[in-house]
Amino acid sequence: MVKKFNLSVPDELARDIDSRREHLGSLSAIFQEAVAVRINRIKEFEERLKGDENMEATIERLKREKLEAQTDYYEKGREEGLRWAKAASYTDLEYAGKFDPVNTRGFYDPTIPLHDDRLGHYFIDMLEADPLTNPEADEDELNEFAKKWVQGWADAVKDFCREVLPKL
Numbered sequence: 001m002v003k004k005f006n007l008s009v010p011d012e013l014a015r016d017i018d019s020r021r022e023h024l025g026s027l028s029a030i031f032q033e034a035v036a037v038r039i040n041r042i043k044e045f046e047e048r049l050k051g052d053e054n055m056e057a058t059i060e061r062l063k064r065e066k067l068e069a070q071t072d073y074y075e076k077g078r079e080e081g082l083r084w085a086k087a088a089s090y091t092d093l094e095y096a097g098k099f100d101p102v103n104t105r106g107f108y109d110p111t112i113p114l115h116d117d118r119l120g121h122y123f124i125d126m127l128e129a130d131p132l133t134n135p136e137a138d139e140d141e142l143n144e145f146a147k148k149w150v151q152g153w154a155d156a157v158k159d160f161c162r163e164v165l166p167k168l
Contacts, residue, residue, distance in 0.1 A: 007031065066144075073133065073145045077152025080126065084153070085160035090168075092118065097161030101150055113142065113150045123150065 009017070017024065024030065085093060099119060101112045113123045114135060126149075127133040133146040142150065 005031075069132070070144055070148045073148040074152040077149035077154075078156040079152075080149075081153035081156030082160060084122075085157045085164075093157070093161060094165070095119075096154075096157045097165065099154055099157070101147075101154065 017027070085096070088096065095118055099116070114120050116123070124135065127135050127142070127146050130145075133143070133149050135142055135146060
């Protein structure tokens with residue numbers, strides 16, 4: 001049985017293929033050979049990982065480090081949220097105290113912080129400053145570190161509002 005795939009190539013490569021077509025031979029054979037080589041490299045790497053007795057220990061260490069980093073980003077967000085709240089105007093503080101990166105159905109919506117009319121530019125500026133939170137790769141999605149930072153920020157601002165606003 002043969003499975004067919006459609007491939008796309010950039011215009012420049014298409015022109016090169018067309019101009020050298022008689023010297024290339026079967027494009028299917030070239031594709032099959034290139035993909036087979038790539039797949040074999042992947043399989044060899046996977047086999048080397050399986051044979052490494054220390055791999056489980058490495059994975060466990062990396063899991064711990066990831067959790068610590070995420071916790072650090074939550075705390076970084078809290079610190080920045082408190083700093084921001086102390087400097088905010090009353091109307092911005094009142095607005096931010098109600099800010100919630102959760103949609104109406106109760107699910108975290110990663111687009112809310114970046115597209116919020118009042119806070120979006122602030123969040124973008126703050127998150128772009130750190131390579132681990134930078135949303136540049138996908139402007140509508142926050143990675144785990146950025147989500148933790150935003151949640152820490154929002155929690156700190158809400159805590160500040162609960163403490164300060166009733167006294168005004």
